Amino acid sequence: MTNNSIPQGLIKGTIVERINWTEQLFSLKIKAPIHPFKAGQFTKLAMYTENDEWPRRAYSFINAPDDELLEFLLITVPDGELSPRLNNLQAGDSLYVGEDPAGFMTLDEIPEAAKDLWMLSTGTAIGPFLSMLADPKSLDRFEHIVLVHAVRTKADLVYQDRMTALQEKLGTIFSYIPVVSREIVPDTLSGRIPALLASGTLSKTNGVPLDPIHSFFLICGNPEMVRDCRATLEELGYNKHLRRQAGHFTSENYW
Ligand SMILES: Cc1cc2nc3c(=O)[nH]c(=O)nc-3n(C[C@H](O)[C@H](O)[C@H](O)COP(=O)(O)OP(=O)(O)OC[C@H]3O[C@@H](n4cnc5c(N)ncnc54)[C@H](O)[C@@H]3O)c2cc1C
Ligand SMILES: NC(=O)c1ccc[n+]([C@@H]2O[C@H](COP(=O)([O-])OP(=O)(O)OC[C@H]3O[C@@H](n4cnc5c(N)ncnc54)[C@H](OP(=O)(O)O)[C@@H]3O)[C@@H](O)[C@H]2O)c1
Structure with missing residues (x-):
């Protein structure tokens, strides 16, 4: 799979803002046209890596469902596959977002x-x-x-x-x-x-x-x-x- 073929279910998003709480704890505000979600649900965030892989993990929305930007609160898990990569992203960078939210804690x-x-x-x-x-x-x-x-x-x-x-x-x-x-x-x-x-x-x-x-x-x-x-x-x-x-x-x- 190459960078040109985005896996099914993911779409490209752009980071609009980043908040640093500590060196490991941060929030990302992302613009991405995904399907509507209910408060309490989550979607996947993903990145394309130098090994031609697409690690994707679940992250909960922290914004209200009607907000224009999606917002997530993240911590870097030491030696984790995706979260340290997400911690390197800055405003203006792109990443990939699951189009279909999920979860029953609503x-x-x-x-x-x-x-x-x-x-x-x-x-x-x-x-x-x-x-x-x-x-x-x-x-x-x-x-x-x-x-x-x-x-x-x-x-x-x-x-x-x-x-x-x-x-x-x-x-x-x-x-x-x-x-x-x-x-x-x-x-x-x-x-x-x-x-x-x-x-x-x-x-x-x-x-x-x-x-x-x-x-x-x-x-x-x-x-x-x-x-x-x-x-x-x-x-x-x-x-x-x-x-x-x-x-x-x-x-x-x-x-
Ligand atoms: C429904 C759901 C919602 C989630 N929402 C969020 C969210 O909003 N923000 C967020 O930061 N994470 C969230 N997570 C955790 C996230 O999906 C990833 O598991 C986490 O970012 C680690 O991914 P990784 O690829 O860096 O580590 P991996 O390489 O996948 O994991 C390494 C190991 O670290 C452990 N681990 C995973 N997450 C954590 C953690 N948070 N603390 C301690 N150990 C952990 C696991 O045992 C895992 O096997 C959520 C998970 C689920 C299931
Ligand atoms: N928070 C940080 O300063 C920090 C910094 C760098 C990296 N990380 C990494 O980020 C990941 C997540 O850390 P986190 O601090 O967000 O989450 P966490 O380790 O789950 O801790 C959050 C809270 O949950 C409590 N807790 C832990 N185990 C519990 C249990 N069995 N029952 C009840 N409460 C429990 C913790 O108390 P206790 O303190 O008693 O465990 C702490 O108050 C970890 O991999 C960690 O190594 C964290």
Whole structure:
């Protein structure tokens, strides 16, 4: 395959803007005419390499579905095939984008009875929740929206301006709970999400009680965090949500 034959399903996109959060953590805003997506979904990003290969990986949209530019939040996985290459790209460079978005962690999959939405994320997996929060009208049905973002260091707490704006716009309906595990940072929790969930600390932090009728959990990111949250929730009496049987949580592993 040569650079002239783009694999099926990919189209060329152009990077319009890049934000550097740390040396390894960055956002890309991309112009690419892909098919419409729902907040919470992802698509593939791909590059053509010097070995005549097209590595492609899944990345979640963090922009609102109506925005003109696509936006992604990425971390460089050491020795990864694609992410270090993506970290070398700058505004004006091109890359390839999957035309067809995918994923079921979307708001329309959440049962009607759910009133308190808990978004539990590690690292770049805050992404799908940023997209949902980018169009707060789509969250009107909820009485409380709690975004929990667990990261290693303070520098990984991205999009603080959006958090402040959401807090101002949504008031007490919205709680943002940052968790930093490898530094002591004022106004954040320390530790890991599953333990903070099991001990009741998350609920105590914002005063939103957990209850099996109104609480619904979206869990996204590190697969071990996802596994341990699911186990914790099951111990607390909550069930996995299925289309054929309404439950309390849905999850997405990032690897
Ligand atoms: C549905 C979905 C959405 C995703 N969205 C995003 C996103 O928005 N932003 C983002 O940065 N990544 C996201 N990812 C992860 C992304 O698809 C790639 O796996 C990641 O960029 C590594 O690709 P790579 O080619 O550099 O590494 P590879 O060469 O594919 O991977 C090397 C190994 O690193 C591990 N690994 C993969 N991702 C991570 C990670 N994030 N942290 C630690 N270890 C990892 C895996 O065990 C993998 O086998 C998502 C994954 C999925 C499944
Ligand atoms: N974040 C960085 O500073 C940084 C810098 C360069 C490269 N990277 C690379 O980027 C990749 C992703 O790193 P990341 O920091 O975004 O994600 P991560 O390693 O998944 O860590 C994000 C958060 O998830 C927590 N976590 C890890 N395992 C968990 C588990 N089993 N249960 C519950 N919580 C858990 C971490 O806590 P703990 O701290 O307790 O593990 C941290 O608070 C890794 O390959 C890493 O090597 C990261």
